[in-house]
Amino acid sequence: MIMKYSDKLIKDLAPQKFGKLGVIWTWTLIVISVIGIIAYIDQVIKGQVVTNMNDYALWGIYISNFVFFVATSFVGSVTVAVLRLTNNSWRTPIVRIAEIISVAAIIMAGITIMIDMGRPDRLLSLFIHGRMQSPIIWDVIIIPTYIIISLLLLYFPLLPDLAILKKHFKEKQPTLSKWYGKLSLNWTGSAAQKRIQLKSIHVLIILIIPAGFILQTIDAWLFSTLFRVGWDSTNMGAYFISGASVAGVGALVAVIYVIRKAYKLENYITDFHFDKLGKFLVLTCLIYLYFNINEYLIPEFTSKKEEITHINVLVSGEYAPLFWFVIIGGLMIPIIVLLFKKGRKPLPMFLMGVLVVVGSWWKRYLIVTPTLLHPFLPIQGVPESWHHYFPSLHEWLITSATLAMCLLIITILIRYLPIIPIQKTADEQEILDNNKNTIS
Amino acid sequence: MGNINKNSRRKFIEKGLKLGLVTAVSGFGISKIVSKTIAKTSIPPSNKIELMTTDGTLIQVDSSEVVEMNHSKKLDDYNVREGMPDRKFVMVIDLAKCKNALKCQKACNKHHYITGDHAWLKVYKMQEDVDTAPYWMPTTCMHCDHPACVTVCPVDATFKRRDGLVLIDNERCIGCRFCMAACPYSTRVFNWSEPNQGEISMLMEMEHQTHNTAEFAGLPSVKGTVDKCDFCPHAIKQNELPHCVTACPNGVFYFGDKYEDTVTNGSESLRLSKLLKDKDGYRLMESLGTKPSVYYLPPVDRLVDFEEGLEHYTDFRSVDKPE
Structure with missing residues (x-):
């Protein structure tokens, strides 16, 4: 009985070939990336x-986009680690997606900051x-550290799943199966292996929280x-950490919705999960709103001349439309919508997630x-x-390319990795089934 | 046998001590003595001369044992990153005299081959408040003693020298522009494209082999790196004043050495401390704690009319482009 059930589970959750839409999506991202690379080469030749x-x-x-990537990468610490340490079991179907986003964003952050360098040849x-x-050296140290921790935190929980996939693809796609086999590091699921794996994950979970906080603070x-x-x-350190939670969870919501639709995972990522994530997102938004009030209202109160000039430019000057879009669209509206139970259904959640991410970028x-x-x-x-600044065509092309590359990394990982942990889901379902049996 | 040994050892120690004392004598004293001994070469050998040690005791040494010490730094072998010993360069800008003639800016642009859109030396049209009089304010790099730019530079490309100058090693600069963001005086400029300094830069490279000889620290400009006012180390080395100082027809700029407490604008030399005290000298944005090396004298008892400067004032240009 259980055997049959887990067969269906593997079939549902194993990576699938992309449909037509998926292929078009991937190629679009590749094209945008290539155009950006060409624009970047031109920038290197001509100078900035x-x-x-x-x-x-x-x-x-380049810098604001870098900060956005760094912020988004925080999703790994905030969801995976925090939810795990607080024993929130609803996290299971979303943690891997969160880790994938985290890895993609932090890798792109490292690349984006180099685009801004006047002399990349002197890296x-x-x-x-x-x-x-120099705070830049702090960044040089923490970003690779965070990349490594994030990669390992993605990789270690994958081991049992990779072993399952090795078996699953043995006949259908032998080469793929071989790769999964190599990557699974001979995972057999023995007690000793499980113990080491659990311990390693636990160490990483504990590590990624301070690493994430340090990363955001240095930023x-x-x-x-x-x-x-x-x-x-x-205010800046706390302001950035809370802002990063908003950007990260917002991105997570948006990506989960798309994956759920594309892979038809409605049975695994349910309304219940969206409801929980919605509550999480609204919490992060409220905290961020609090820091925004600190950041803008207090200088307004003391009214130092320079501060007032700066804030007036935001509130009523040149940047007012953008400022209010970010505050109202990127923060207020999501808060209001997500406070209602109906607002935490998948579709409105998706829209709010996108709004939050766009707001975070700006x-x-x-x-x-x-x-x-x-x-x-x-x-x-x-x-x-x-006296003014608005990005040039080169800057837009290159920045779009970095965003496309980030999505491309996510897309490729989603194509080849089981986005919902198979083994863990199976274990949990079993527990559920057992519970049912005992109750009945 | 043992006694002799002991004696000779004691003698050796004594001699060593004396020699040690001799070497401890300051470089200045030594050079004088050396010239003395040279003058007395006709006197038969084993002639003792008297020396005074640093703690004031007189000792006698054989003149043949006196050698010149090597620790007195000569100007020639000074390192561009360290600067000149025992100097501390400062500038005083007398706002009462400035009428925006812009000769300083022209001279600076010319001698530093500035090809960008942002001159290193700028003359600001300033007015503190609606009910105070406007005035012209030339700004150079402040060569701060607590330079924010140096603190944040990730690769030590911009550095502070012991003679007070803040310079840029544009062979090392990675172009992150963090220093530009850090500088509260907006004094730093960036080479956004290949600086079109033409033959001049070629000439400079041929003459000076490396970019970072003391005279041409940071010159010629390099694409993708930061530039700024350098206090003209090439002129200082020749015992000349920076170009802005000599070019100014109104004697606005005074340049000098804080240790010598003297500044000069080419026509008059003044006591720095007295000048600052008498005329209430101040530094820009003192509250930030950057400790600039450039002092300003407030625009009181003006010798010039503000209006006169308006004819040279251009809102959007500080570097003349060749047609």
Whole structure:
């Protein structure tokens, strides 16, 4: 009985070939990525003059996009680790997707920050001449660390599933089966193996929480260690951590919805899971709203001249439409919708997830750009265009490519990995079935 | 036998001690003595001379044992990253005299082959408040003693020298622009494209082999790296004043050495401490704790009319482009 049941489970959850839509999707991402790579090569040849950055708006969407990727990668710590440590068993069908997003986002964060470098050819200088006092070196240390922890946290729980897939694909796709076999590290499911695996996962879970917090905080400190108005805030660390939870969980909701639809996993990722995730998302949004109030309302209250200039530009000036879109669209509306039970059904959740992610992306733009355009000394004696900043075509193409590559990594991993842990689901179902038996 | 040994050992120790004392004598004293001994070469050997040690005791040594010590640094072998010993360069800008003639900017642009859109030296049109008088404010790099740019540089490409200068090693700069974001004075500029310095940069490279000889620290400009005002180390080395100082027709800029407590604008030399005290000198954004090396004298008792400067004022240009 159980045997038959688990056969169906494997059939449902094993990676499947993409349909027509999946193939089109993948190719679209590849094309966008290639166009971006070409634009980047052009940037390397001509210099960053192809961007609309200048000596005042000295950072642009490359940096805000980097911050967005770093923020999104936080989903690994916040869902996988926190839900596991708090014994929230509803996490099972979503943790792997969260880890995949986390891995893709942090890898792309590492790549994106290099796009912003004026001299990418001198990358090695960071290791040869690196100095610990620079926040950039802190980033150079924490990002690879986080990449490794995230990869391992994706990989270790996969081991039993890879062994299952090796068996599953033995006849149908021998080469694939061989790869799964190699990657499963001879997993047999023995007690000793299980013990080591559990212990390793536990260590990683404990590690990824401080690593995630450090990563987000360093990202915040890239700004708050500087004098500029709008960055020089003690609120930044907590502000970034809470913002990262919003971006991460928002991305998770959106991706889960699409995967559920594409792979027809309605039986595994149910309304119950969306309801739980919705509550989680609304909690993160409320915390973030709280920090936003701290960040914008208190300077308004003390009304220091520079602060007021900065905040007025956001609230009622050049950036007002974007600012209110981010606050209302990216935070208020999701909070209101998700507070209702009906708002936590899959479709409205998906829409809110997308809204939150888009809002999060533009939020980073608002953190980086307006501050730079209001330096301490007035902007004088430079071309008129330097008083403003909006990304150039090159910047859009390259940034789109990084976003496409992130989705491509997610897509490829989804294509070849079981997105819902098979073994764990089977174990849990068994427990459920057993419980049923004892009750009846 | 044993006694002799002991004696000779004691002698040896004594001699060693004396020699040690001699070597401890300051470089300045030594050079004087050396010249003395050279003058007295006609005097028969084994002639003793008297030396004073650092703690003030007089000792006698054989003049033939006196050798020049090697620790006195000569200007020639100074390291570009360390700068000149025992100097601390400062600038004083007298706002009462500036009428935006912009000769400083032109000279600076010319001598540093600035080809971008952002001059290293800028003259701001400033007005603190609606009811205070406007004035012209030239800004250079502040060469801060607590430079925010140096703190955040991940690769030690921008560095602080002991003579006060903050310079950029543009052979090491990775172009992250963190220093530009850190600088509260917006003084740093970036080479967004290949700097079109033409033959000049070729010439400079041929003449100076490497970019980072003391005279041409950070020159010529390199694509994808940061530039800024360098306090003209090439001029300082020749005992000349920076180009902005010599170019100014109104004597706005004073340059000098804080240790010598003297600054000069080319026509008059003044006591730095007295000047700052008498005229209420201040530094820009002192509250940030950057400790700039550039002092300002407030625009009081003005010698010039603000309006006159308006004819040279351009909102959107600080570097003249060749037609």
